[in-house]
Amino acid sequence: MATPLSTVRSVVHVDDLGIKTILSDRGISINVDHKINEDEAKILALGYKQELKREFSLWSIFAVSFSVLGLLPSVASTFDYQQLVIGISPVPWIVAVLLSTTVALSLAEIASAFPTSAASAYAVSQLAPKKYAPFCTWITCFSNWMASVTAAPSVDYSCAGMILALYSYNTTSYKPTTGHVYGLTTGIQVTHAIISSLPTKWLALLNSAGTSFNSLGLLVVFIVILAGNKRDELHPGATKFNSSSQAWDLENQTDFPTGFAMLMSFLGVIWAMSGYDSPFVMSEECSNASIAVPRAIVMTAVGGGIFGWIFMFAIAYTLYDIGAISEDVDGLGQPFVLYLTQILDKNLVNLAVALTIIAGYFMGFSCMLTTSRLTYSYSRDGLFPGSRWWKVVNPVTQTPINAVWINFLVGQLLLLLMFAGDLAIGAIFSIGGIGAYVAFTMPTLFKVFYCKDFQRGPWNLGRWSTPIGMISVFFVALMIPVLCFPYVKGSNLTLDEMNWTVLVFFGPLLLFTVWFIVDAHKWYHGPKSNIDEEDMVYNSNVIIGVESEKDCSRMSIKDSN
Template sequence: MDTKTADFSAPGGPDDSSLHRRKSALESPSADEIQSADALLSTLGYQPELVRSRSTFQVAFMSFVLASIPYGLATTFYYPLVGGGPTNIIWGWFMVSLIILCVAASLGEITSVYPTAGGVYYQTFMLSPPWCRRITSWICGWAYVLGNITITLAVNFGTTLFFVACINVFTDENGNEIFPAETYQIFLIFLLITLICNAISAFGNKWLPWLDTFAIFWTLAGVLALIITILAIAKNGRRSASFVFTSFTPSSGWTPGWSFMVGLLQAAYATSSTGMIISMCEEVRQPSTQVPKAMVATIVINAFAGLLFMIPLVFVMPDIEILAALASGQPVPVIILSAVGSPGGTIALLVPLLVLGIICGTACTTAASRCTWAFARDGAIPGSQLWKRVDEKRDVPVNAMMLSMIVQIVLGVIYFGSVTAFNAFSGVGVIFLTVSYAMPIAVSFLGGRKQVADAKFRLGKLGVFCNIVALSWSLLALPLFCMPSYLPVTAETVNYAPVVFVGFTVISAAWYVAWGHTHYAGPPTSERAVF
């Protein structure tokens, strides 16, 4: 490999202010790591533009925060609850975690060869045969960008609904909710949360690694406080171990087997961020090893963290029929209130999850802006000249972040037409990201895995197994998460995920026909990058 230092004065490279910051970074103890990473990036066709400020632990922490398992599982608890009850909640999570571990390992192996902010889009281009690499990378890139944006939307909208449900653990003298939020009020809260997450990401970029570190300890303290309290008080008693680990009570209206599968949306949503951390490769000191290890380690840790969080909730869970009938679709606040018996105590236990929701939204906003910027950098988004600019003062692609935010807000309007809009946001996010993750894995697998033979994060013979599991899951997930959560389907409860998916697919296809087919050449290549 060519290990020359990146040429910061090359055309299209950083300006003087960016150069000053990079020189300052090169004077740190990790200078050799940064120079090596920048040299690799140059051989892959790009000039370094972002500062590599994240250490191994910090990138692992961000990967954890992107998933934010207690928060992500809490806001989507309704889906496995009606899908099959305790069995769906516990074993569905465990099963999907094992599957996503194979996805993470497969992506990590490829990322160790191609560590760029373009992520799976760049990888798909480099791994595909020359005759089809433009169209495959185009499809993957649009799926990856839209998946990042819609998952970020789902996180912020989920925080909104969860926040409203938390407030309503308080009731008036007649037992009615104190905040029967109107549709416009929910939308305004969502708008405020979205603006807060974007502001934190845009103006506090240099502090984000410390925010991610804080989130780890905050989550640990919050989860321990919650599970100890609800198990110790358990005002309405505790369920038997048989109920927690073997009870299967589908109430979605689907046939039992399919009901269980539809209930996996919770686990798929909570683990959908697996590959989003790849977009941070150009801000990491050793991306070829740090990012793959962080992806895999996070899945393992999150699998146990998820069980630690959900098993106690199921032990103190009231009747499933009561929870399934909640208009809010947010059963966790009600479960905790039932166990604690005090609205004040319940709110105190829910605050850590609410704070984690904001931190998770900020992390997702950051990742979405980076992949949007990377895709625009290669001219694949209309108006790319505007979206590919980096704010040199803050080291943030602010324009790309604003584009992502605008798309989220426009899609949020769906809530005015459907009370189950969150199902559409989370479902379409999972679908898009699943497609984007599957494409580099598929082209690598079909190509005989030649390009990853010398990967720094190499799976060896286990790689074939992981690839097959990942691709099989992808084929199942596409139709699965287009389904409504329960039957019968009405105009208010229909799942808009396939509508959003098809709509964006049509837009990307139309842009390819109108412009991309003639002008889009894909990411830059070099002799080093082309096999």
């Protein structure tokens, strides 16, 4: 029975909003006891209450994703997966970024159509074949969650390693132990969890500050590398810059053919560029989400790709001896720091590394923030054990604090991998790359190859939607097996040199699949509405007249007859 009209301030007729949702095609109208705008009307039509404050603008939502992208710390953290695989040439970055951008463009189009924190998983639930939609949504959720929950630990681990490497550089008698790295990483994680529990308004300000610092830090380090370069003074007989033939040459560091090695080096770009989905996850805290979110995704991907290439260009023309970096002759354990010591004097090395550390700190905080929103949205759909706790929104801060701290605990468990060796902890970087791109691409896969009635949002790719979508799907399908290969083969392949991504990512994914087959299929059917049943009217005669697209609170209630 409908709520008494005296308590109804706005009514949303789901089928009139042109959005394919879990409430579509059922003649549902939703009564609301307050005035609403277009954003709230859409989230209600998608099946969810507006529980989070919409205090992120286009700039602040872009700030989150650009901070998660964290170009400076990302490049520094992935030296092992780029320069130490295929050499210093910017070519792999250019190719990988162009292909990754197709994934971002397709995801942006999806985000415009489904602006909810459940992100790509919600889209899959609506685009996949009905019979298989729950399982496909389940796999998308856990792929995305594994990628997201490993992000903050991997960034904080790199940040801690950078701090200790800088201290070791200035104090030659000190050599960091695994315990030191774990302890410092834990301390960083704790501060990030505390910050991520703050009210949304403060988080928006902090992310804006983080983006500003990341951009400024990248610019300063870029200038320092080029203007402070003293290769010719530090290494007698060396030139100040590499020749173009040296800078653009591919130097295969693996046991595989050069072309395949270049594909393997894409892990650095994929991991660095995987942050552009953050606006999608933060959709329910962003105003004008159907436009601002896809724009922020594209701005992050394109801007990150361009600035990253410029930074790679500087590295290519200045790096002196990649062999010495690979062998870690100074025992610093951080290839990026070793690179800087080859070309800069001590004061400039300290400056560049310090800026990288601060940028990395902001990046780790943004990663934890984004992950908490993903965990909150999936818990709202009942995905996890204990979902009733993780979906709680704190009444004081109006943020999902419980989701923040459960992610912190999972992150701490993942960090124990560092005691199993560098390759074991390095697997969380691969998880971040594979898991994220699987989740990003699943809705595009069904949009391009199955769903014929995809209802585009206000931001879309038009006639380019299908070709761009196909390229993105084929790119990800190619990269998934490539990123599971070790860098050596034959007699060189030992347990220490094995790529454990297959075990660390696909092992849990297999367990999640078994869980679904054995039990979860009985109760998990994809996203579910949390709107109170008494607020929904089925097969109603009520239709909606919207007087203003900007303000859906001006809806008039009219009888269909």
